[in-house]
């Protein structure tokens with residue numbers, strides 16, 4: 672593995688470093704598997720903290736899991752689509768008094784996307800469907816809670832996927848971006864918590880990095896849906912799949928096939944929906960691709 676987390680292009684990165692939006696590459700001699708870029712301080716972005724062993728971290732008073740490994744101690748923080756412009760971190764190390772550190776988060780503007788051709792029953796679910804959605808949401812929350820609990824315990828069943836270079840889970844054309852307001856037949860129903868890749872039904876969907884499967888379920892809205900846990904409270908979801916080829920608890924390697932692109936759930940054509948979360952906060956997956 673020569674994992675290096677990058678943002679879209681060298682030129683863009685240089686511009687973002689100058690603007691203070693992206694962290695500078697780590698010093699020479701940093702372990703080969705440690706990410707080169709440590710933060711995108713924008714709404715939908717993230718910050719990876721490299722810590723002294725034994726440190727604790729709080730954000731807005733809430734504890735953030737710290738992962739200890741041979742490569743060092745790390746914690747991940749995600750910024751909401753509408754994150755406040757200033758957040759304070761509290762970092763406590765064994766040898767020094769606790770320090771408060773400001774994070775200035777740049778705001779973004781988002782697209783408005785009209786979604787057409789979705790069946791009425793998927794836009795206005797009947798009571799039976801609403802009960803199914805409640806059960807789906809409970810299963811999704813429980814799966815995410817398992818990832819949080821594993822990060823808090825220091826259990827690294829899924830490895831250190833959050834430190835690796837991510838690869839695209841699908842070769843398809845980008846047909847939807849993070850943060851867009853979604854209008855179904857002209858009415859705003861939700862916002863888009865991920866990126867969409869349009870691709871023919873049956874196109875392979877692969878894991879972008881190492882992980883462990885936390886969920887593989889047929890859901891009302893997301894259709895066939897897989898969730899991976901990449902460590903440090905970072906999870907990813909793959910929705911509207913035609914087939915699912917993994918089961919909960921299975922350890923997955925980067926590039927391994929999870930299933931195939933489909934049109935299941937609230938979907939208006941074959942595509943992969945890829946979502947990335949830190950805890951319950953949806954972040955922009957495109958910030959994680961080279």
Ligand SMILES: [Zn+2]
Nearest residue numbers: 847866867944
């Ligand atoms: Zn989507």
